[in-house]
Amino acid sequence: MRNKQVLLASRPKGQVQESDFRLVESETQAPREGQVLARVLYLSLDPYMRGRMDDARSYAQPQPVGEVMVGGTVAEVVESKDPGLRKGDLVTGMGGWQQFHVADAKALRKIDVSLAPPSAYLGVLGMPGVTAWYGLMQIGKPKAGETVVVSAAAGAVGSVVGQLAKIAGCRAVGVAGGPAKCEHVVRDLGFDACIDYKSSSFKDDFKKATPDRIDVVFENVGGEVFDSALARMNAFGRVALCGLVAGYSGQDIALHNVRSLLVNRLLVQGFIVSEHLEIWPQALRELAGHVAAKRIRYRETVAEGLENAPRAFIGMLRGENLGKQVVKVA
């Protein structure tokens, strides 16, 4: 069978361009013993991919130029050479930006579509959901009555952070770009407040939205947004540092309120959820319970067709998506 694939064509210089990707076609490979061939239904687009596109020293190897872009997928098993998986099973894995992928069966996880639709396993019941859970619960350790601030609040991770904060009895304050997102965050997701970082009254709005200051920050953005949060911290505040999308294209994301780290005896912890596999079962169990009980709601932005993945990815980096950005591949 023919397999469309999106390769990294060149490393971006600053902002990612569509020309940094290349769409090619090849033949699918046959699975070997212990492997399966799977048809990708949904591809996940995530901010971490931007980091991989650079050649900089980082926690993961850079995405090699000329190879299929890495990415999480939900796929349907087409052919199985492993007793644990059957044709028709739906599985999550790192299938990449392509229509078919061959993988070791043990690198895949079967999903239960009676709990949630397939694409949810790339969002609230996948890596973004567990990222939210880990950063908030294990680093932020919110106590009832505290104030939790999360940036990129309308995104796949941020939306879950705020709702988990509400469940924990906290005041949940989001930061997002533009009135439409802010309205969604408050009205649909139930945050107590959401501040538009693009507004000229951002600093004042931030102050008003955090009358008891801030105890926990879940940071996805960095730069001015992070700095503004640092200026409003309470003593013994915690910062779960999850992402710095404001600096993904080389922008200056300097922090100026460094004194707050000392004066307020803050804890800052950078983390990557894939290094904490031991908490995934608990996190996913709790998240599935919240989703089933409608305590956690989620939104998706769906791009149609693999060939539109680059454009959707660039849009996501610009913050054009609401909730989880996926690509419907088949």
Added chain:
Amino acid sequence: MRNKQVLLASRPKGQVQESDFRLVESETQAPREGQVLARVLYLSLDPYMRGRMDDARSYAQPQPVGEVMVGGTVAEVVESKDPGLRKGDLVTGMGGWQQFHVADAKALRKIDVSLAPPSAYLGVLGMPGVTAWYGLMQIGKPKAGETVVVSAAAGAVGSVVGQLAKIAGCRAVGVAGGPAKCEHVVRDLGFDACIDYKSSSFKDDFKKATPDRIDVVFENVGGEVFDSALARMNAFGRVALCGLVAGYSGQDIALHNVRSLLVNRLLVQGFIVSEHLEIWPQALRELAGHVAAKRIRYRETVAEGLENAPRAFIGMLRGENLGKQVVKVA
């Protein structure tokens, strides 16, 4: 008896001036039941005092203008109204910048001059020593073979941090101002290397001194020194944030290598040792053992006479002292 005192005359505008202090004389007060009157032998000068002189929101109340400057002291009991202390006993406490002080006996701690001379209880066997121990051992958690970097390495805290790091089997790298301090840090204190932040080759020197990069930072300074360390961190590095003297007069101490916090999954923890009283006994016991065995050496810079305290304090903020800065009051 007459009691010379140094008051805060005015809040500093930028750099501290001698005119921000005022020397006055008053009468000593009589101790009440449960109190003692003590003659100050040594006054401790510490960077935290600079923070108190400002009116900014911080962890401690600002030093009130027109009142005696706060400060740690070693003093000799002159008159006791408490059964636990006798005339002639030597005690540490927060006597302030004055010749005599009256204090509740339970706020004082008797010292053992058979272990170390009185002034050591203001340094290696006092708050600075416990600060070094807490930040390094409880936050930095150094493992043998790791690299520990400490700024203000020739100071009261930094000198102990590096020596504790050596005892823990680490590579100890100091950052200090000028060749004389650096030579002292390496030759007298046994650090593996010391980098002069005033040198034009600072960045190169830093790189050469940390061939295996950095696992633990004990930060006393902030600004460029801190930023340079962040640029050299290993994954899962720890930063004990103890002070930011580079910003004490309002200087810009922005951090630019924020990405390192995320990419290297760093832990940063601001702390104040007085909030961790539970570890003081263990810390002091271990420090006393190291001092007795000459595994930890210390240096003092002694100013003579209370009236010279302001000048010595300003000099300390400029980094003119080697080791612990004290004032010999009597």
